[in-house]
Amino acid sequence: MMDVRPEAKSPMSEAEEMRQDRNTLNGTFKLEKNTIYSALDRRKRFAVPRSLPTNSEARFVASVQRISDNEHLCVANLITLKKLITSCSCVINIPGGSKENPMFHPELYKVIAGSIDLENLRFINTRFIYKLYRDPRCFVFKEYNTWTNNLGYIELRSPFHNSFFLGFVSYSISEPKYIHHLYKYFGNQDYDEGGSSFCATYGWGDKTSKANGTTEDTHSKTLQKARIQFLKSSDCLSKFWRSEELSDHFSFEFQDIICAVCTAEDFQWKDRGIPLICGGKLLGIGTVATNNANLIFFQKLQIYQILAFTSIETGDSNASESYNKSCLICHSIIIFIFIKPYIIIKFFFFN
Structure with a gap:
């Protein structure tokens, strides 16, 4: 069984983030620094607007924020009332550097859930982060501008309280059931680009127009819902990669990555960790390919990893007591x- 280990991070400059630099922390695993997605062709656009989810529909979606300024950093999804799944790119690249706090500390960050409106939150909707974990195989292919094994996990200091507005996401609890449910949608022509059916995702991404005519990436105060359709690997590479040479050497299937198009052009880098929901179940964790692009790479779930994270092996006292x-x-x-x-x-x- 794969060991899902706690992650730590030191602050990085832009130059450092552009390099695929691997640092060993505590002698346990290696980090891959962030890179900027820039090799995507954004010519194809979709006219279907985003919609607002109901509170009960997205009750598992949470915002990871910095405590000091309430800045939204990425999206996470409750798999229990105390533990969440997000992207590895969120866990590794969560900002942490300042003169006052030069090293990354999980206690500097919080998770809020239970409302689609970030301004309409009470103290009971806020929990502080205890530990961060990630798939130890996670790293970024700089030459292909995409992440592999892009899964991260968050453990809170105390659990949320289950309610009509807050709960955890449904997912398959065995690998065969997960694969069976996944391929009901992925590979189904009705859910392919241009088909009649859609899956869904949720995020706070937005863009703000400036006086000089440019736009700036921000986050919306209200959670947005977008419809998702799938692209075949060959179509994804040919439509969004300019370099045919790169296209010939990269395989989404080999990396367990699902290439999808999103009806929301405004989703952005801070929406990393967004869920892929099909038939009411979680099927993947997504990262937007480039700022405000409508291409999303969804990492397939590792069910055994999720079960290990939510089991007594992670020190869950309630689970351990029940087990005993x-x-x-x-x-x-x-x-x-x-x-x-x-x-x-x-x-x-x-x-």
Whole structure:
């Protein structure tokens, strides 16, 4: 079983982020620095507007924010009331540097959930981050401008409270069931680009027009819903990569990446970690290919990794206590079954 380990990060300059530099932290694993997506052809546009989800529809979607200024950094999704799944690119590149706090500390960040409106949140909707984890295989292909094994995980100091407006996402709890559900949609012509059916994703991405006519990436105060359709690997490469040489050597399928088009042009880099929802279940974690582009790379889930993260192996005291109680009951029943004949014999023949 793969070890999902805590992640730490030192602040990086833009130049450092542009390099695929690997640093060993605590002798446990290596980091791949951020890179800027720039090799995408954004000529193709989609006219279908975004819509607003209901509170109950996206009750599992959360915003990862910096405590000091409430800045939205990326999207995470509740898989339990205390643990979330996001992208590795979120966990590795979450900003942390300042003169006052030069090193990254998880306690400088928070997660808010339970409302589609970031301005309409109470204190009970806020939880502080305890630990950050990521797939230790995660890194960025700089030459292809995309991430692989792009999964990250967040553990909170205390759990949220389940309600009509807040809960965790549904996902398959075994790899065969996950694959079966995934291919009901991915590879189905109705869900391909131009088809009649859509999956969904949610994010806070937005852009603001400036007086000089340019636009600036910001985040919306209200959660946005966008429709998703899939692109075949060959179509994705030919439509969005300018270099045919790169296209000939990269395989989305080999990297467990789903290439998809999004109806929202305003989704942006701070929407990394957005969910792919099909048929009410979580099927992938997405990263927007470039600022405000409508191309999203969804990383397929690693079910065994999620189960390991949410199990007693991560130190979940509630799960551990429940597990110990169930083991005690099971062992007691087994012992009773074995000694029952001896009790009966002693009662009837020795009394």
